[in-house]
Amino acid sequence: MSKKIEVCLTPALIDLYDIEKSIVVVIDILRATSSITYGIENGATAIIPVANVEDCLNYSNKGYLLAAERNGEVVAGYDFGNSPFSYTQEKVGGKTVVLTTTNGTKALHLAHKRAAQVVIGSFLNLDSLCEYLESQTHNVLLLCAGWKDQFNLEDTLFAGAVVNKLRKGFEHFDDSSVAAEDLYLLAKDNLRGYLHKSSHSHRLAQLNIEEDVVFCLQLNICKAIPVLEGESLVALKR
Amino acid sequence: MSKKIEVCLTPALIDLYDIEKSIVVVIDILRATSSITYGIENGATAIIPVANVEDCLNYSNKGYLLAAERNGEVVAGYDFGNSPFSYTQEKVGGKTVVLTTTNGTKALHLAHKRAAQVVIGSFLNLDSLCEYLESQTHNVLLLCAGWKDQFNLEDTLFAGAVVNKLRKGFEHFDDSSVAAEDLYLLAKDNLRGYLHKSSHSHRLAQLNIEEDVVFCLQLNICKAIPVLEGESLVALKR
Numbered sequence: 001m002s003k004k005i006e007v008c009l010t011p012a013l014i015d016l017y018d019i020e021k022s023i024v025v026v027i028d029i030l031r032a033t034s035s036i037t038y039g040i041e042n043g044a045t046a047i048i049p050v051a052n053v054e055d056c057l058n059y060s061n062k063g064y065l066l067a068a069e070r071n072g073e074v075v076a077g078y079d080f081g082n083s084p085f086s087y088t089q090e091k092v093g094g095k096t097v098v099l100t101t102t103n104g105t106k107a108l109h110l111a112h113k114r115a116a117q118v119v120i121g122s123f124l125n126l127d128s129l130c131e132y133l134e135s136q137t138h139n140v141l142l143l144c145a146g147w148k149d150q151f152n153l154e155d156t157l158f159a160g161a162v163v164n165k166l167r168k169g170f171e172h173f174d175d176s177s178v179a180a181e182d183l184y185l186l187a188k189d190n191l192r193g194y195l196h197k198s199s200h201s202h203r204l205a206q207l208n209i210e211e212d213v214v215f216c217l218q219l220n221i222c223k224a225i226p227v228l229e230g231e232s233l234v235a236l237k238r
Numbered sequence: 239m240s241k242k243i244e245v246c247l248t249p250a251l252i253d254l255y256d257i258e259k260s261i262v263v264v265i266d267i268l269r270a271t272s273s274i275t276y277g278i279e280n281g282a283t284a285i286i287p288v289a290n291v292e293d294c295l296n297y298s299n300k301g302y303l304l305a306a307e308r309n310g311e312v313v314a315g316y317d318f319g320n321s322p323f324s325y326t327q328e329k330v331g332g333k334t335v336v337l338t339t340t341n342g343t344k345a346l347h348l349a350h351k352r353a354a355q356v357v358i359g360s361f362l363n364l365d366s367l368c369e370y371l372e373s374q375t376h377n378v379l380l381l382c383a384g385w386k387d388q389f390n391l392e393d394t395l396f397a398g399a400v401v402n403k404l405r406k407g408f409e410h411f412d413d414s415s416v417a418a419e420d421l422y423l424l425a426k427d428n429l430r431g432y433l434h435k436s437s438h439s440h441r442l443a444q445l446n447i448e449e450d451v452v453f454c455l456q457l458n459i460c461k462a463i464p465v466l467e468g469e470s471l472v473a474l475k476r
Contacts, residue, residue, distance in 0.1 A: 009389055013250055016388055150254055151247055151414040176389040178435045182424055183417055197416045 004139040004172040007159045007180045010146035011107045023138045024115040028145035029154040031082050032104030034122040034216035036233055039087035039097060041222035046096045046232040049105045059098040067099045083212050103145035111143060120226035123158060128223045130165040153198045160184025191217045242377040242410040245397045245418045248384035249345045261376045262353040266383035267392040269320050270342030272360040272454035274471055277325035277335060279460035284334045284470040287343045297336040305337045321450050341383035349381060350466060358464035361396060366461045368403040391436045398422025429455045
């Protein structure tokens with residue numbers, strides 16, 4: 001059985017891929033898919049990603065937790081923002097969270113309904129995710145959420161980490177998976193240091209989310225794999 | 239004066255860039271922009287890139303040389319194909335060549351009329367190109383032609399080589415330029431060996447153009463910089 005792994009470097013390139021036969025892994029390391037992984041790990045019943053603060057309002061009065069952030073600050077009246085530190089067991093255990101994201105939601109919606117399955121990847125659940133992908137017969141498309149359709153380093157590095165882990169079980173790799181893996185191998189001993197090269201580095205510093213960044217670059221603190229069911233992300237049952 | 243350098247990894251992403259203020263360098267290493275560089279170096283009056291063999295026919299009976307290739311073979315009735323070995327002084331000196339390309343032409347047409355200037359880059363004219371870009375006040379956009387809108391390694395490596403050369407004269411780099419430079423630094427001591435990792439490697443072997451590939455990876459055997467004027471690529475006058 002010959003399996004293929006490909007890396008879609010930004011959502012703007014998704015139409016080049018035959019995703020119907022693939023498990024699509026959505027990657028938005030800073031911070032959507034890291035926070036989602038951590039929230040599902042910590043017992044959130046479901047996490048519903050929406051594109052903007054206004055969409056979030058459609059879910060008010062349903063007993064859901066609403067997470068919305070603008071310019072790094074929690075929006076007045078909302079329960080919390082996008083920091084993974086908000087997705088602890090005390091805060092989200094047994095709850096449904098509605099989360100506003102921009103890049104992550106766009107990537108999710110593009111893959112939704114077309115892909116064989118849509119799951120969530122982050123450094124936090126790297127090994128668990130890779131074991132699952134290895135156990136399936138489907139091809140894998142690693143979909144980097146990027147930044148406003150542009151290539152970004154952090155999502156590419158994670159895609160490269162997955163390629164590196166899965167190399168033995170897959171036979172076909174595209175050029176972007178080769179590049180992502182080599183960048184990961186270059187960066188892996190100091191992911192945070194490597195990301196200082198990124199154009200986002202200044203943006204991140206301004207958002208004052210350094211603690212979040214360090215958190216999101218931790219390896220394998222979670223076992224959960226969030227999977228898209230309808231409009232909600234829930235824990236994959238294995 | 240603060241100058242910006244960016245790498246557009248495939249033509250499908252061109253709309254994300256503000257190319258009006260940039261010199262756009264079109265990159266299609268295997269083989270269009272290498273053959274164009276070599277042809278202009280060898281005294282071709284002009285090279286007119288067209289999208290397909292049929293477009294090429296519009297230029298017959300004008301005394302132009304017609305270059306057309308399908309599946310690695312020169313099309314019957316045409317003067318030669320896309321191999322850089324066809325672009326020698328004896329063959330193209332003083333002549334106008336009409337060249338069919340797919341990826342390269344698409345990239346050229348996207349940049350045409352919008353960019354401040356469109357020039358052609360290849361390993362063959364790397365240093366000469368970089369000296370020129372350094373001497374200008376414009377931002378630089380390195381536009382990889384890719385393969386059918388997909389990311390490819392060879393064009394990205396060349397973009398990385400340019401970023402590496404220009405680092406001192408520019409202040410702003412996007413994430414894709416950081417990635418391209420690091421991949422180039424990884425590959426530079428054995429570009430041909432590195433490209434064996436590429437998914438194109440099998441395709442290239444099938445086309446039986448190994449000699450062309452080796453030729454296209456030579457550094458600085460040309461001084462010429464082809465520049466787009468109207469529909470034609472001609473030698474940049476300095």
